[in-house]
Amino acid sequence: MDKIDSAIRYGRMIARHLQGELTPAEQEELQQWLGEDENNHKLLETFHDEEFVQSGLSTLHSIDKNEAWDKISRKLDLPISIRRRPGYRAYWWAAAILLVTLSAGGWFLLQQSVTTPGTQVSVTRTHSPAEILPGTDKATLTLSDGTTINLDSAQNGQLASQGAARILKHEDGSLVYKVSGKTGEEIIYNTVSTPRGGQYRLTLPDGSRVWLNAASEIRFPAVFASDERQVEIKGEVYFEVEKAFDKQKRKLPFIVQVNEMKVEVLGTHFNINAYADEVAAKTTLLEGSVKVLSGTSQHELVPGEQANVRPNESVKVLADVDVEEVMAWKDGLFNFSNADIHGIMRQVSRWYDVDVRYTAEVPARTFSGKIRRSANLTNVLMILEKSGIHFKVEGKNIVVSP
Structure with missing residues (x-):
């Protein structure tokens, strides 16, 4: 089974497992797959976390799905003919599930291509219950x-x-x-x-x-x-x-x-x-x-x-x-290319009508990637936290810390 077929197969299987729709044979196959790698089992456990799933689903609405598919295709080293096949593009999310498994904590790949090599996803769940909407x-x-x-x-x-x-x-x-x-x-x-x-x-x-x-x-x-x-x-x-x-x-x-x-x-x-x-x-x-x-x-x-x-x-x-x-702002996007956190947060401050405060000097890192300006503030911060920088929302204020 090639990579994309495997991604689609196990992506569907996980979805059907969560809905209690697997046949006995499929359940046995899933158990075998879970036993092949500890990260496979961790992934399945993650999808039982309702808060994680809800935030993930919300984030999916904020991403550029075509760009996500292209990123996933390149990661899986798919031939150009496969990348352009319309039927496969419809299952980009399934391929993403496999990527999450392969990259051990790479949920970020589902979200955007803001990249800082060697860092770990760390989504702090301290955001304000009152969601801050985009402009x-x-x-x-x-x-x-x-x-x-x-x-x-x-x-x-x-x-x-x-x-x-x-x-x-x-x-x-x-x-x-x-x-x-x-x-x-x-x-x-x-x-x-x-x-x-x-x-x-x-x-x-x-x-x-x-x-x-x-x-x-x-x-x-x-x-x-x-x-x-x-x-x-x-x-x-x-x-x-x-x-x-x-x-x-x-x-x-x-x-x-x-x-x-x-x-x-x-x-x-x-x-x-x-x-x-x-x-x-x-x-x-x-x-x-x-x-x-x-x-x-x-x-x-x-x-x-x-x-x-x-x-x-x-x-x-x-x-x-x-x-x-x-011109990304006019096209409904944030588009960062080697941007520092201060420059990014100035854009965030203007678009979400929030003030930004820094508790200490943040690491000198740069970011590259696209995020839809229609995303809620929480989703944007979840994406940026890939860098290891942390955010806390207090009313209409964002507190940034290393």
């Missing part, structure tokens, strides 16, 4: 006169008007600015902001589309000026900028102001991460071209490049950055 689509719109509108609870349809702009909430929950008639000369500003635990998307008056990550903000004119388009942001924002022209058919620049940094574009897709608690403001270009200016320093990016700007320093450019990692 959702929510934001606040502040009009020019200071009026605020809670966008996640607002009804669909027209919410307000600002000069020549009508502000609409679409059925998909996004905010859209529609400009009609004479725009006039007066520039009035609106602000959309997300709290910790929130994200939002909107369409600006020129048709450009914007996505806000948690704890972020964009300030913009309700109607853009005739000679330029300028916005200000905080936190992390992704832009898909529409090309625009003035009456003389000249291209109108689109300018993003972030503290002392300025990003100038015409029509392009890019992401800016400029949280105050991060070391540098990062502008990553996906399509088109942008110019990043800071003080007397400037640099024009090409797709795949990232400009890093630190206070009182010139622009530094990184080539061939992992765009998938940068």
